[in-house]
Amino acid sequence: MDGELSWSDLPSELLTLIAIRLPIIELLCFSSVCKHWYAASSSASAQIESAPYQQPWLLIQTEGSRCSLYKKSRGNFHPDIPEMDGATCLASLQGWLLLFKQSGSIFFLCPMSSAKITLPQFPHSEISDHVAAISSPPTSPDCIVSVVNRSDSMNLDLHLLRRGEENWTKHTIRFHIDNFKSITCATFYEGDFYYLDTGDAALMFSVKKKSGTRCQIVDGEGEPERYLPFFTTQDYFVRNVKKEQLFGSDKNVFITICGTLAKRDGCNEFIRSEDIRSSEKSEEEEEEEDCIKKRGVWIFPRFFQIPHDQRW
């Protein structure tokens, strides 16, 4: 090898070409090598994590700000993310999480970089059965957020916020509890928000028309306008997580996992929210012992950096 040249001398633009190909863990290691490499990684965001057919990671809030980041093929990592302490995750989209904290504080967080975008105060100071969906990344000018919860047995409340707006607008939708038992997850697709219950009922809210339509999830047959324009996966956890790898020796863990939309070719896949128990015990047996309840979310971890003065 020519004695003079070394990898330290590689021009920034070439280092950047390498950095943009790296997945999240490697990108963080890359930027920790030296100052030159750190600078070169500034425009890389682990884009490859969002590529079609990539598997999401599972981010679990373990204790306080301590989290666990897991993927079957990579194992378990333990980042410390202060902003997640005491926060409830309402939605996950392409590396961004929508988080809620006591007394109406609601914001977007990129957990890997801690980039944060604060939203106007949410009308409710506490959340119960609230489920949210995001139309596009919060850095895009046309981002819309919607949060749905049941207000009484006859109606659902949908709170909507568009990028740039200072106030949430409320829409009340008639959907009897008998037909729409409990909202489990939500997503956005081509101008409409979709809210799914535990069964086969769905609410489709058109942002343009500002109105909701009731839908039913059908399998193959049925009228075309009743189809959801994406397919959903119920048991993603079971197929993509090795329990021993994730839980280790923890006996009694109960996790509520927030779902996300995954890119595929042509038709997207919505990974539904799930409740998971670490052990095989029945609900009655579990209540006798201490059950550790945790919250988790499926995420495509990206490293987004935003200007200090980025506003909603």
Place this chain on the structure above:
Amino acid sequence: MSSSRIITLTSSDEVAFDVDEAVAFESQTIKDAFGDDRADNGTLLPNVTSKILSKVIEYCNMHVEARKFEERSGFDEELKAWDADFVKVDQGTLFGLVDAANYLNIKGLLDLTCQTVAEQIKGKTPEEIRRTFCIKRYFTPEEEEEVRRENQWAFE
């Protein structure tokens, strides 16, 4: 179609390589420099040694030939396998290839070599990366502390 000419590429250590125009033009830099100017038929590449230049020419030769067999089924796989073997080289050569691919603007080779470096980074801690690529630590102690604090969870 006019007959193709031979272009002479001379390395930094003054070794001359005669290549077909088609092969030389895999480099956008050379293509732009020569264009339709038929009078000139050689150039000196002060940034590329003969060792690296011969590898680069080998790559360009293969990929020009490959286009003739594009239609043949299974050829894609064969070419990928050839590329994978091509980059099984020592660190110094790999560095030279990345640098030359960038300077000569050969997109395929640049993608291939950058991807190879990215693959070598996978699974390594920052310290292991420094050892593989012979990088000295260039952070001030304060900077090092901050970077380590932010990212340590990814490599502990």
